[in-house]
Amino acid sequence: MATDEARQRPLLMLDVDGPLNPFAARRPRRPRGYRTHRMLPPSYVARREAAGREAHPLRVRLKAAHGERLLGLGYDLVWATTWGAEANEYIGPLLGLPRLPVVEWGEKIVPELDGLLFKTRHVVAWAAGRPFAWVDDALTAKERRFVGTHHPGPALLHHVDPRHGLREDDFAALARWAEEHTHA
Numbered sequence: 001m002a003t004d005e006a007r008q009r010p011l012l013m014l015d016v017d018g019p020l021n022p023f024a025a026r027r028p029r030r031p032r033g034y035r036t037h038r039m040l041p042p043s044y045v046a047r048r049e050a051a052g053r054e055a056h057p058l059r060v061r062l063k064a065a066h067g068e069r070l071l072g073l074g075y076d077l078v079w080a081t082t083w084g085a086e087a088n089e090y091i092g093p094l095l096g097l098p099r100l101p102v103v104e105w106g107e108k109i110v111p112e113l114d115g116l117l118f119k120t121r122h123v124v125a126w127a128a129g130r131p132f133a134w135v136d137d138a139l140t141a142k143e144r145r146f147v148g149t150h151h152p153g154p155a156l157l158h159h160v161d162p163r164h165g166l167r168e169d170d171f172a173a174l175a176r177w178a179e180e181h182t183h184a
C-alpha cells in the first residue's frame with residue numbers, strides 16, 4: 001500500500017517497448033549505452049504456440065542506467081506495458097528497479113473500435129484520479145482526448161520515439177512535470 005506521503009507524488013505509467021527498449025533503432029544508429037538481451041517470456045511463448053508458431057527469443061535492448069534515472073524523477077512508477085507482470089521478472093531487474101505495480105489489460109490487447117489504444121481505459125481506471133504521466137511510443141490525439149475527458153486530475157501523455165527510447169529531453173520534461181504536480 002502506498003503511504004500518505006507517497007500518495008502526494010504523481011504516478012508514472014511506464015511502457016517497455018519503445019521508451020525503454022528502442023525497438024525501432026537502426027543498427028548504424030543504435031543508441032549508445034544499451035545492451036541487447038534475448039528473452040522468452042512465458043506469455044509470449046504461449047501466444048505464439050496458440051497461433052501455431054514457433055517462439056523465437058525476443059530481442060530487447062535496455063540501458064541499465066535508466067532504472068536509477070526513473071527512480072529519481074519523483075514519481076511512483078507503474079508498469080503499463082504488454083509485458084504485464086513479466087516486466088517485474090524480465091525488465092525491472094536489468095534496470096535495478098524494485099518490483100512495481102502493474103496495470104493489467106484483461107484479455108483485450110487489440111485496438112478498440114474507435115482506434116483508441118487498448119491501454120487507455122485501463123490506465124485511466126488504474127490512476128483513479130491521481131495525477132499521472134504516461135510514457136509510451138503509441139500515444140496519439142485520441143488518447144489525449146480520452147484522458148482529457150475521462151480523467152479528472154492532471155495528466156501528461158509523453159510520447160517517446162521508439163527509434164531512440166528515453167533521452168535527456170524526456171527525463172527533463174518528466175522531472176519538471178513531477179515537480180509541478182507534487183503537493184505537500
Ligand SMILES: [Mg+2]
Pocket residue numbers: 015016017018019136137138
Ligand atoms: Mg510501446
